[in-house]
Amino acid sequence: MLSQGEYPQDEDDADTWKRHEEARACRDDLIALWRDVQDRLVMSAEGLAACPWLRAWAEDRMAAHARIAEKLRQAVVPFYTPRVLAEAAAVAELPEPALTPDSAFGIFGDDASIVLRKVWRAWRASARSDAKPLATAALSAEAELHEALGRRRKGVDEAKQALWQLTETWAEQAQLTAAEQSAGRPWRLIGVRIPPRSPYWQDESSHEALTPWELAVVAVYQVAVDWHKRAAALWVPQGIGDQLRTQESSMEPVEAVDLLVGAEDWAAPAAALLAAWEPSGHGTRI
Incomplete structure (x- = not known):
C-alpha cells in the first residue's frame, strides 16, 4: 500500500509514516527516471525526423533506450491499481x-x-x-x-x-x-502521443505535461510503442477509453477505428494502429 502512495491508517504511528515517506520518495524517483528516458527517446525522435539520414546510425542507441524505458515501465506498473484508475x-x-x-x-x-x-x-x-x-x-x-x-x-x-x-x-x-x-464490454485500442516534459527556464525544473492519472494509464495499459512517431498503443477498459477520448490531453488520443478501415477494426493489432498513425506535422513539445 505504501508503494502505491496511500497514507498510513494510523496518523500517530511515526514509524509507519517514515516508511511511507521513504516508499513515496523511491516511487517518485523511479517514475521520474522512467519519464527521463521517455524524454530522451521523444527528443531523439524529433531530431531524427529533422535529420533522417542519421536514423541508421542512431537505431541501436534508440533501441537500447527503448528497452530501458520498457523495463522501467514494468517496474512502475505495481505502483498502480487498475480499479483505482477506472x-x-x-x-x-x-x-x-x-x-x-x-x-x-x-x-x-x-x-x-x-x-x-x-x-x-x-x-x-x-x-x-x-x-x-x-x-x-x-x-x-x-x-x-x-x-x-x-x-x-x-x-x-x-x-x-x-x-x-x-x-x-x-x-x-x-x-x-x-x-x-466497463462490465461485460470489450476493451478498446487507443493510440496516444507521449509528450516530453517542458523545462522551466527560470528555475531549470521540468513541467509534467501529463497528469498522474495519464501517466498511470500509460504505464499499466501500454501494449506497443513507436518512438519514431512518439506514439503508444493502449489496450484499455471502456470507461478509461471514454475518459481518454473526452478530456483535453497533451497525449492527443485517437482510437483504432479512427485510423483503420475494415470490419475487423475493433480488434486491430497495436502494431497496425501505430503503423497507420502518421505524424501530425506539429511538434509535441508544449
Whole structure:
C-alpha cells in the first residue's frame, strides 16, 4: 500500500509514516527516471525526423533506450491499481451534487450552495487527475472547506462531518459508475502521443505535461510503442477509453477505428494502429 502512495491508517504511528515517506520518495524517483528516458527517446525522435539520414546510425542507441524505458515501465506498473484508475475515470460522469435542506452546510447561510460547489469541484479535480484511491481526493475537499470556514467556530464539526459523508457518497457513486462503464464490454485500442516534459527556464525544473492519472494509464495499459512517431498503443477498459477520448490531453488520443478501415477494426493489432498513425506535422513539445 505504501508503494502505491496511500497514507498510513494510523496518523500517530511515526514509524509507519517514515516508511511511507521513504516508499513515496523511491516511487517518485523511479517514475521520474522512467519519464527521463521517455524524454530522451521523444527528443531523439524529433531530431531524427529533422535529420533522417542519421536514423541508421542512431537505431541501436534508440533501441537500447527503448528497452530501458520498457523495463522501467514494468517496474512502475505495481505502483498502480487498475480499479483505482477506472474509478478516477468514472468521476467525470458524476452529476454535480445539489444542496439538500438538511445539509450541515447551512452554517454558510446564503453561500452554502457556493461552498458546496467549491468543495465538489476540488474533490472532482483531484479525483480525476490523481492515480490514488478516491479517499485521497477528500483531502482537497477538506482544504477547500477549511478555507471557506475561515474563523467560524459554531457548526464547524457538523460541516466537517457532512463533508466526510459527502465525499464517501461521491466515492461510492464513482465506484458504481466505473463498474457499469466497463462490465461485460470489450476493451478498446487507443493510440496516444507521449509528450516530453517542458523545462522551466527560470528555475531549470521540468513541467509534467501529463497528469498522474495519464501517466498511470500509460504505464499499466501500454501494449506497443513507436518512438519514431512518439506514439503508444493502449489496450484499455471502456470507461478509461471514454475518459481518454473526452478530456483535453497533451497525449492527443485517437482510437483504432479512427485510423483503420475494415470490419475487423475493433480488434486491430497495436502494431497496425501505430503503423497507420502518421505524424501530425506539429511538434509535441508544449
